[in-house]
Amino acid sequence: METRDYLTAARNFVDAGDIAKVLEHCAAVLKDPFASLDDTLACIDILISIENLSDARLLCKSALKTFPSSEALRDRLAELPSTDFQINAPQANQQKLFWRPTSYEQAKFGKTYNPPGMHQLSEEEKDARWEKDTRSVIEVMRSDVPLRADWHVLDVGCGVGRLIKPLRSVAEQVDGADICEEMIEFSAQYLEDAEGRGEIKVNSGFDLQAFKTEQYDFVFSLHLFEHIRSRANTTHLMREIRRVLKDGGYFWLQVHEDNGNYGDAYGEGLSFINYEFLGNGYSHNDLRDLLEGLGFFVQFIRGEDYWVTALCQK
Numbered sequence: 019m020e021t022r023d024y025l026t027a028a029r030n031f032v033d034a035g036d037i038a039k040v041l042e043h044c045a046a047v048l049k050d051p052f053a054s055l056d057d058t059l060a061c062i063d064i065l066i067s068i069e070n071l072s073d074a075r076l077l078c079k080s081a082l083k084t085f086p087s088s089e090a091l092r093d094r095l096a097e098l099p100s101t102d103f104q105i106n107a108p109q110a111n112q113q114k115l116f117w118r119p120t121s122y123e124q125a126k127f128g129k130t131y132n133p134p135g136m137h138q139l140s141e142e143e144k145d146a147r148w149e150k151d152t153r154s155v156i157e158v159m160r161s162d163v164p165l166r167a168d169w170h171v172l173d174v175g176c177g178v179g180r181l182i183k184p185l186r187s188v189a190e191q192v193d194g195a196d197i198c199e200e201m202i203e204f205s206a207q208y209l210e211d212a213e214g215r216g217e218i219k220v221n222s223g224f225d226l227q228a229f230k231t232e233q234y235d236f237v238f239s240l241h242l243f244e245h246i247r248s249r250a251n252t253t254h255l256m257r258e259i260r261r262v263l264k265d266g267g268y269f270w271l272q273v274h275e276d277n278g279n280y281g282d283a284y285g286e287g288l289s290f291i292n293y294e295f296l297g298n299g300y301s302h303n304d305l306r307d308l309l310e311g312l313g314f315f316v317q318f319i320r321g322e323d324y325w326v327t328a329l330c331q332k
């Protein structure tokens with residue numbers, strides 16, 4: 019189907035009162051990276067016509083980044099009520115749907131760890147690459163953070179527990195949080211032969227409700243925040259990470275740089291679009307501003323290839 023056909027179908031579904039189909043067809047238009055200003059304005063008007071004003075406003079704001087001189091976008095934005103929100107729950111729900119693995123194999127290699135070229139490797143080669151990369155991440159982390167044997171550690175966005183397993187033989191307790199219940203079920207299988215102790219618990223995607231305040235010496239997240247297309251949820255989750263850290267505790271994270279494929283650091287996802295892997299990307303300054311704005315003391319921000327790594331303390 020062409021963009022024009024999707025728009026016609028979306029308008030027909032407005033008339034038929036089938037809102038889910040309206041959104042599905044608008045999503046098809048907006049997922050095209052070359053969607054024109056006219057297509058975007060048409061979607062905004064469709065959203066306004068079904069009184070989905072919050073998505074209409076978010077769409078105006080994000081489209082203004084691509085079409086900054088559009089008077090039509092500015093006019094519509096001026097007329098739409100403010101949507102500055104603290105939590106973007108619909109976007110967290112979209113994320114939950116995306117991360118759900120259908121098999122142990124997919125949990126490991128399709129979702130948790132999926133570097134380019136993996137699909138060409140044999141099973142043995144995949145396992146060897148998994149082990150090698152995991153060892154090298156742990157080495158980097160341990161050279162950045164003075165990890166001690168009596169520490170309590172939390173991995174946010176832990177997947178099947180790739181990094182938890184080796185860390186359990188180093189620290190007293192290593193827990194994990196993940197948005198996806200099915201992923202956590204597969205983590206039980208992956209961590210079956212892990213030493214040490216710890217628990218993996220599900221989180222909402224924007225908070226750490228199941229975790230007590232000031233109980234961790236070290237919290238880390240590897241390749242999580244670039245998958246969150248919501249500044250609101252990112253801010254809320256990082257505030258929660260700060261809450262569960264002890265005073266002086268460390269927060270280490272690695273995210274993808276803003277390369278134009280991801281949303282920018284302030285991106286706020288529409289409720290009806292699943293951005294899959296493409297959350298928000300970060301420049302060094304974006305990440306520093308975000309962490310400092312939440313009261314963290316930033317020790318360093320560094321870049322390697324397209325990854326941005328930060329270490330900070332509460």
Ligand SMILES: C[S@@+](CC[C@H](N)C(=O)[O-])C[C@H]1O[C@@H](n2cnc3c(N)ncnc32)[C@H](O)[C@@H]1O
Pocket residue numbers: 113117129130131174175176177178179180181195196197198201221222223224239240241242245246
């Ligand atoms: C690319 S995987 C990385 C997994 C793990 N950190 C690793 O490096 O092996 C991203 C993980 O983050 C989880 N995730 C995505 N969004 C999340 C959120 N908002 N809160 C917690 N976990 C999330 C996914 O379910 C997935 O397991």
